[in-house]
Amino acid sequence: GAVVSQHPSWVICKSGTSVKIECRSLDFQATTMFWYRQFPKQSLMLMATSNEGSKATYEQGVEKDKFLINHASLTLSTLTVTSAHPEDSSFYICSAIGGGGPRGEQFFGPGTRLTVL
Amino acid sequence: QQQVKQSPQSLIVQKGGISIINCAYENTAFDYFPWYQQFPGKGPALLIAIRPDVSEKKEGRFTISFNKSAKQFSLHIMDSQPGDSATYFCAATTEYNFNKFYFGSGTKLNVKP
Numbered sequence: 001g002a003v004v005s006q007h008p009s010w011v012i013c014k015s016g017t018s019v020k021i022e023c024r025s026l027d028f029q030a031t032t033m034f035w036y037r038q039f040p041k042q043s044l045m046l047m048a049t050s051n052e053g054s055k056a057t058y059e060q061g062v063e064k065d066k067f068l069i070n071h072a073s074l075t076l077s078t079l080t081v082t083s084a085h086p087e088d089s090s091f092y093i094c095s096a097i098g099g100g101g102p103r104g105e106q107f108f109g110p111g112t113r114l115t116v117l
Numbered sequence: 118q119q120q121v122k123q124s125p126q127s128l129i130v131q132k133g134g135i136s137i138i139n140c141a142y143e144n145t146a147f148d149y150f151p152w153y154q155q156f157p158g159k160g161p162a163l164l165i166a167i168r169p170d171v172s173e174k175k176e177g178r179f180t181i182s183f184n185k186s187a188k189q190f191s192l193h194i195m196d197s198q199p200g201d202s203a204t205y206f207c208a209a210t211t212e213y214n215f216n217k218f219y220f221g222s223g224t225k226l227n228v229k230p
Contacts, residue, residue, distance in 0.1 A: 032216060043206060043220045044161070093160045105151070106218060108160035
């Protein structure tokens with residue numbers, strides 16, 4: 001149980017285009033989902049926290065208009081990278097809280113590798 | 118300011134040896150300390166976690182040692198195997214703000230056959 005999926009697992013796009021990444025909790029309702037960004041050989045950087053039905057809370061330094069987050073249901077959150085540029089290339093990981101796990105436990109998705117040409 | 122400091126950055130251990138990764142934190146309000154294992158190209162997976170009411174937690178070959186007074190916790194991997202080769206992250210969070218996980222910088226473990 002407590003499985004989180006992401007789609008796509010990798011994407012290559014041209015500079016200036018927008019890319020949508022989906023994060024789904026497959027077998028539980030996720031009250032809260034998180035989006036992280038990870039650069040090679042570095043730790044996870046929290047970008048934003050999203051709660052179902054409300055606006056996402058962005059971390060300092062993360063552009064809200066650049067990284068659009070929508071948490072439309074208890075099982076789905078989406079991250080849209082708008083007008084992507086090469087510097088947006090990164091590994092994006094979502095996680096979710098819920099699933100009856102211990103308080104505070106986050107379940108991570110497998111990640112999405114974004115490459116902007 | 119880095120809330121959780123992790124060391125070493127990389128670690129090489131012979132098969133069958135003990136791998137030890139250390140983390141230190143500043144915020145005494147932290148009350149949940151998980152360790153995550155991440156393989157290349159994959160998301161992190163929860164390995165083991167501890168709360169400050171105990172000083173040690175063991176699950177199979179993995180043990181967390183927790184020193185509340187020193188604000189330190191460590192991961193011990195006994196009988197390390199090549200399949201344990203991965204990057205390990207410690208993290209910390211609080212009951213009142215469990216939305217916010219503070220991650221260590223990661224340790225790349227290489228277990229040599």
